[in-house]
Amino acid sequence: MSLKLDKIDRKILEILQSDGRITNAQLSKEIGLSPAPTLERVKKLEQSGIIKSYHAKLDTAKINLGVSTFVQVTLRGHNKENIEEFLKEINTIEEVIECHHITGSGDFILKIMAKDIASYQKLMLEKVSDIKVVDSLQSLVILSTFKDSKVLPIPN
Amino acid sequence: MSLKLDKIDRKILEILQSDGRITNAQLSKEIGLSPAPTLERVKKLEQSGIIKSYHAKLDTAKINLGVSTFVQVTLRGHNKENIEEFLKEINTIEEVIECHHITGSGDFILKIMAKDIASYQKLMLEKVSDIKVVDSLQSLVILSTFKDSKVLPIPN
DNA sequence: TATTTTTGCCAAATAATCTTCCGAAACACT
DNA sequence: AGTGTTTCGGAAGATTATTTGGCAAAAATA
Structure with missing residues (x-):
């Protein structure tokens, strides 16, 4: 399990941090790879624990958390x-x-x-x-x- | 645009906060609705701004943020x-x-x-x-x- | 109360996406 | 150059997202 991050991995992490629900197809376009190896990299990042989880961010004011x-x-x-x-x-x-x-x-x-x-x-x-x-x-x-x-x- | 949240909406928000990449099919099962109205509710929550965004959470130690x-x-x-x-x-x-x-x-x-x-x-x-x-x-x-x-x- | 309107739901069909497999290319190391 | 390893891309089947139409219950109107 490689813990070495190359430029592409870092780009993936950056994109997934700012858009956690991007589709694999779109992600692959943005990093310039085809969908298959893109998904493989994401899966590796998840399995190695570098990506811990995904979360929705809510508007605190709108859910009455003042x-x-x-x-x-x-x-x-x-x-x-x-x-x-x-x-x-x-x-x-x-x-x-x-x-x-x-x-x-x-x-x-x-x-x-x-x-x-x-x-x-x-x-x-x-x-x-x-x-x-x-x-x-x-x-x-x-x-x-x-x-x-x-x-x-x-x-x- | 309804800003009133019923019990189902709150359940959706709770689930999406803890798992931002859950599939609509699975989400619909967990809240006891069919996929169509489930997706409609999620879309409304997104469009009204209650759900602001989705993000991947990384392991800070593993990306060398000590x-x-x-x-x-x-x-x-x-x-x-x-x-x-x-x-x-x-x-x-x-x-x-x-x-x-x-x-x-x-x-x-x-x-x-x-x-x-x-x-x-x-x-x-x-x-x-x-x-x-x-x-x-x-x-x-x-x-x-x-x-x-x-x-x-x-x-x- | 009867009628209309609205709302929310389900089911099914289609479009898009994910996921896997395998062969080809790139790379590293002798 | 040759070998082994890793990484990539394309195609196929499985899964999922999204749309559509229609039904039923609740709310509004009269």
């Missing part, structure tokens, strides 16, 4: 047990879209989405603050998003 | 000109994956991805710090990501 925030979380101690306890709880909250372990002042940073301020407050009070190992929370409310690219730059 | 960070940015003054100047510059940097205007201590928060610490440092020094209206930067390096859901909870 409030997005980043939340910096500090735990009551940084031992393994506390971290695992925290992650276990966090994974059950579907409004928590992302959870990253970070360096710096806090221990974790979360991205959270909710319908409005009221439901956000309720969510934080009843679910997040409620986690025993959580010490402090600092919320950064997103006023507007200017860039949310789904196309990562591929080095090499 | 360093991800959140960067809190403070501008040299919060007037419209400075903000627009900042956004113009930011949009030209492909390593900046996200850019959000936020409340709180900083003015903006960025998500940045790079190959390694060296290229990250170079990027920050040569491109980000270099923007005239940028006052201060605080980087939070992501040690590991425990959740990165592409499925948003849909209220109502």
